[in-house]
Structure formats: C-alpha cells, structure tokens
Amino acid sequence: xxxxxxxxxxxxxxxFLLPSGRVDGPTFxxxxxxxxxxxxEARHVFNLCRDRYHFVVAFAAALIRGQASLLxxxxxxxxxxxxxxxxxxxxxxxxxxxxxxxxxxxxxxxxRRRAPAPNPALPREQLAAIVFTSGSTxxxxxxxKLWGALVDRSRAAGLRFALEERGPASxxxxxxxxxxxxxxxTVLLPLHAACASWCGQAFFPGDVQxxxxxxxxxxxxxTTPLQMxxxxxxxxxxxxxxxISATAPLDPAMAAAAETRWGAPVLxxxxxxxxxxxxxxxxxxxxxxxxxxxxxxxxEGEATLVHAEQMDxxxxxxxxxxxxxxxxxxxxRRADMVKMGGRRASLAGLNRILTGLDGVRDxxxxxxxxxxRRTTARLLAVVVAPDRTAPSILAxxxxxxxxxxxxxxxxHVEALPRNALGKLPRQALLELLARVEAx
Amino acid sequence: xxxxxxxxxxxxxxxxxxxxxxxxxxxxxxxxxQLEIAPDEIEPEERLFGEGLxxxxxxxxxxxxxxxxxxxxxxxxxxxxxxxxxxSLRSLSSHIEAHRTK
Numbered sequence: 001x002x003x004x005x006x007x008x009x010x011x012x013x014x015x016f017l018l019p020s021g022r023v024d025g026p027t028f029x030x031x032x033x034x035x036x037x038x039x040x041e042a043r044h045v046f047n048l049c050r051d052r053y054h055f056v057v058a059f060a061a062a063l064i065r066g067q068a069s070l071l072x073x074x075x076x077x078x079x080x081x082x083x084x085x086x087x088x089x090x091x092x093x094x095x096x097x098x099x100x101x102x103x104x105x106x107x108x109x110x111x112r113r114r115a116p117a118p119n120p121a122l123p124r125e126q127l128a129a130i131v132f133t134s135g136s137t138x139x140x141x142x143x144x145k146l147w148g149a150l151v152d153r154s155r156a157a158g159l160r161f162a163l164e165e166r167g168p169a170s171x172x173x174x175x176x177x178x179x180x181x182x183x184x185x186t187v188l189l190p191l192h193a194a195c196a197s198w199c200g201q202a203f204f205p206g207d208v209q210x211x212x213x214x215x216x217x218x219x220x221x222x223t224t225p226l227q228m229x230x231x232x233x234x235x236x237x238x239x240x241x242x243x244i245s246a247t248a249p250l251d252p253a254m255a256a257a258a259e260t261r262w263g264a265p266v267l268x269x270x271x272x273x274x275x276x277x278x279x280x281x282x283x284x285x286x287x288x289x290x291x292x293x294x295x296x297x298x299x300e301g302e303a304t305l306v307h308a309e310q311m312d313x314x315x316x317x318x319x320x321x322x323x324x325x326x327x328x329x330x331x332x333r334r335a336d337m338v339k340m341g342g343r344r345a346s347l348a349g350l351n352r353i354l355t356g357l358d359g360v361r362d363x364x365x366x367x368x369x370x371x372x373r374r375t376t377a378r379l380l381a382v383v384v385a386p387d388r389t390a391p392s393i394l395a396x397x398x399x400x401x402x403x404x405x406x407x408x409x410x411x412h413v414e415a416l417p418r419n420a421l422g423k424l425p426r427q428a429l430l431e432l433l434a435r436v437e438a439x
Numbered sequence: 440x441x442x443x444x445x446x447x448x449x450x451x452x453x454x455x456x457x458x459x460x461x462x463x464x465x466x467x468x469x470x471x472x473q474l475e476i477a478p479d480e481i482e483p484e485e486r487l488f489g490e491g492l493x494x495x496x497x498x499x500x501x502x503x504x505x506x507x508x509x510x511x512x513x514x515x516x517x518x519x520x521x522x523x524x525x526x527s528l529r530s531l532s533s534h535i536e537a538h539r540t541k
Contacts (some may be wrong), residue, residue: 203496204503206513230500268453341497375501376473394493403495409475 003121004151006032006060006369007048013168014023014196016053017215021112022196023053026381028307029117031110032060034144038106039065039091044130045106046080046092048099048180053199054108055177056187058093059129063147064120068127069093071178071228072140073343074402075132076101077102079140083132089354117235124148124310131180134345134402143180143274148310150188153276156292158193160280161220161242161267170195170215173222174202179342180273181246185222195220212238222340225250226375227270228266232257240264245283245340246271248372249330255283270330273344275296275306288327297328304328317344338367340404350405357396361390362416365407366433381407382433384415457483461532468528471534472498483529491527499525511540 007025009015009335023031035057039045045062047069049055062069065084070083081102083089092101095108128147132140145263163169171189175182186197198215202208208231212219218241223231225248232254240262245255246269255266270289271277278297279289291297296307299322306314319331332339333339347365356364371377383393390410397406413436417428449508455481457465465478468487472494485491488499503514512535524534 024509150493201516203516204500205507205513206503209513210515226497226500230504233504234513341495375497376471398490398493403489403493404497406493406495 002124002148004124004148006063006120006122008151009191009194013194015190016056017170017196017198017200018053018112019200019214023112024114025119026117027112027114028057028060029119030113030115031063034115035061035093035108036064037109038055039067039093039261040106042067042090044070044087044089045094046072046084046089046094046101046103048092048094048096048101048105049108049177051095051199052177052186052197054095054110056197057110058108059187062093062284063126066126069129071129071131071183073132073176075140075176076399078399079132083140087130088437100434116301122147124151129183131183131273134343134349144312145276146310149308150184151192151274152294152309153184153190153292156294157189157269157277158195160178160292161244161325163194163220166218166241168196169218169220170198171195171220171222172198172202172208172211172215174208174227175222175224175247175342179296180276181269181271181342182222184245184271184277185244185246185269194290198294205231207239209235213241217241220244224248225254226341228254228258229375232261233435236261238262242267244269246277248339252283260283272314275308275316278306278308287329288323289330290327297322308414338365338371338405340371340378343402345402350379350401353400354397357385357388357393360385360393362418363379364416364429365405365428378408381406381410382413382416382429382432383410383420384413386412457528458532460536461528464532464535465528467505467509468502472501481528483526486527487525487531506535509541510535512537512538 001005009025012024014024015028016023031148045067047058047059059069077100084102089103092103092105093108094105124147126147128150129143129145131143134140171186173186178184178189189195190197198211200211202204202211219244221240223245225245228245242264243258243266250268265281268281268283269277270279278295279291281289294308298305304316304320317334317337320328320333322328336348338345338347350365361384368377393410416424417432418424444497465481469478488494509511524530
C-alpha cells in the first residue's frame, strides 16, 4: 500500500505563523493527535473552523482517525442539514461554539504544546475530504479528495512556485481555508512544500499590510482578483516576492500595475473545486497556461478532461483550447455558469430554487452584462409572484443561497416573455425589464 | 459628497433620527456599492450584512476602500469587534468618527 506522510518538512521549520507565535511540525502534530483522541467514531466530520490554524488541526485530526472532512464553504444551515443526512455525519469540528450546526459541535482549541507525537504515513487512497459546490439541481455536489492527490498537488505547486529556492516563503492568504483554492494554498501547502502559512486576519488591505509586517521574508501573497484590486488601492508599501491570484482571470493591466507597484511577479493559478489547482501562468507573459507536473489534459469533443493520480477524470466547466506545446488558452465559461467572488453556481440551479419558493409561479435570475467587470454588479431576480413581497422572497432565498448569489433586486412582473418552447430569450427579458423600469 | 451634511428643514423626513455623520455615511454606502435605494432608506439600527441590507463579503471590501478614501483610515478585521462595527449604520459611523483622519 502506497502512503504519504502527514507532514514532510524538516523538524524545526515553521509550518504556520500565528499572531501569537510560530508553529513547527512537532507542535502541529501534537495538537492534531490531541484532538484526534477526542473525536467520536465516524466516517465523516464537518470542518467549520474559521481560524486557519484551527482548521488545519481539525483536518489533520480527522485524517489521523481515518475520517473525511466535509468542507461546505459558506453553506447555509439548510445545506449543512442536507449534507449531514446524506453522509450520516455525526459531529462538526468548530472553533466558535455558537456556529450554526445540524450536528453536535466538538470544540477545536489547540494548546500548541510541544509533545512527542508520531508523524503518520497515510494511505494515498485514503478519502481525506469531500468538498461541496452548489450543483445544477440546487443540491450541493460532492467532490472527493484522496490524500495522494492532495499531496501530489502541494508538491507540484512547491516546484512550480520555486518555494525552496530562497528559503521557506511566508504565505499570507486572503482566501478562506474551506474554499478549495484556500484549502490547497494555505492549509495543505505548508505540510509538503517549503512555506509557512499566516493564520491571523487577512481580509482588508490594512490586515494584509499588518500580516506582511509580521511574517519573515520572503513573503508571498495568495489572493483573488477582487482582493488584488483592493490591495492596489489600499496597500502602498509591501516587500513581497510574489503575488498569486486565482478564482477568476486577472485583468492583464491590473497584473502589470501590481508588478510595477510591488516589484514582484504576479502569478495566476487555474483550477476548479472538482480537480483543484491544475495550471499556472505569469499574467504579463501572455494568455497561455502551463499544466502542473502530474496533471494531464485531454480534449474529448467540446469538453476537456483532467487526469491525475488518485483522482477520477474531471470534466472542466471552462472551455479551453490546447496549444501545441502542452499549454492551453481559456476560451470562456459554459453558458449556465455564473461566477461571483470566486464562487460558482449554475443558473439553472438558482432558477430552480427561485421557482420552488411558495407563491412564486415563475421566475428567473438575470446576470448583468458587466458582471465580470464591475465589482458592485449583482444578480437580479424577475418573478411572477402576485402574493409575495420582494423582501419576503429575499428572506426565503437567504436561507437557501450563498449571500453572493442573492439578487440585489427582486422585480415583479405579470408574466415572463417565454416563447413557444418555454424558453426565455434574453433580449425579450431585457426589453421587459426596461419597460418595468420606465414605469 | 461624503462630507456634505444632509439638512432636514421640515422635520418630516425619516432622516430626522440620524446624525449628520450617519447621513453622510449612508450616502457613501449607497454610492460606493451602487445600491438601488435612497440613503435615508437605510435605518440607523438595521443590520447592514445578512438580513437588513443584505450586503456580502465583496461589499465589505468595497466599503472598506470607500471609507479609506473618504475618511483616511484603514479598516482592520478583528473578529468580535469587527462584527459589532459592521452591525449597523450607527455602529459603523461611530467607529469612523472615532478613527477618521480627514
């Protein structure tokens, strides 16, 4: 049976950087084993920790016990309940005892006391996590992550970003630990690649600035296009070796501005929750993406399949064109997908949730044309619901949707301009909206 | 303009129950997030995030930039305290008044 160690870093080096001090491998392993001993018998546990260090201790404790962590991102209570029932999940690991949870909460309070603890060799075939995305039916879709695939990808990223070269890097990540991109780059990466991950606050530009002041050089910022834009406006000075962005294509002009401002390369990762990070590029060098070592892309008809060890083949939601040299270019997103703040949802799924509400006879979400370019742009919902008020529909949606996908406005109409096939031509919808706006 | 004071001469508008600073902040929130409501529709004690106005994490970032531009200081995350600061127009406004440099 092929295995990979939980931690593969030299003894005394830092893995995680907390505002109150650094955590090395032995301390981390002691924390993980202490929590593992307190876990009930289970096959799956929720990881609802908000703090990055608590999150990684909870994930490792579950691994040690052979339990898979269920990662639901910003799931609503209704989604957590559905997932708990589906997986017979009996416990949630959380650092906030008041966190809404459909199952009993086990408190995660690592003491960071260095004590002898083994570094387990875990089977590469072990189910380490199940990461959920909102599916096209409105029901969350599970994506299984085997330990071997996660470790391979951390090692590949370590090589790709040359973390070893100038001494271990300090990673300051603005992305949450339970989102696939944040999970890979800020939780898993320090276990197998030469870096340590900052576990204090890093959301507002002021936080990132303070975090960069607190961690040792060389520093790498892991962020998103939205946060990069905020950093460009709010963070003047920073000694960073690189900035890494993902979740949506970065505007080349913004990448160039960031390279000039901070005198460091701006790199992008391409990936998806289904398959994790699979390629990277330096934005200012052009459109072509280079797949990570160990990742193979194959075109099958219109679709592209991703292959890697310990991973079922994944069909990408993005359309891409393979270039002759193994690299590829992104062409666009499949029409049904809408992406907001790094999260993805199926429009068909959103519409199904909307039309499933009591008193909503018909309804549709409308995506503004400039959704990708305007950070204040949000979805709009058009409904036929004579007996429901807009606030009451919003309140129902709030229980069922990630807040990013909530419509900024709910517009009432008498009927939707469906054609003979029941389809809604976008032009007819936009004309109807214009008439409603004009009063 | 963020610095302008909303006057309320006839004492009938809902803007009565708010301070000039709160009214100016309400204007900034509406303009920076391009909300489709009037500034005086934001109730001073209403929740800005989740229920109430229903702002999300992208809005928080956008708002932090607007506050930094208009009031000259950077917002910081600080768990519990932050949740209190962002709770309502009133709490955010009093935090800004205590920290603004312009």
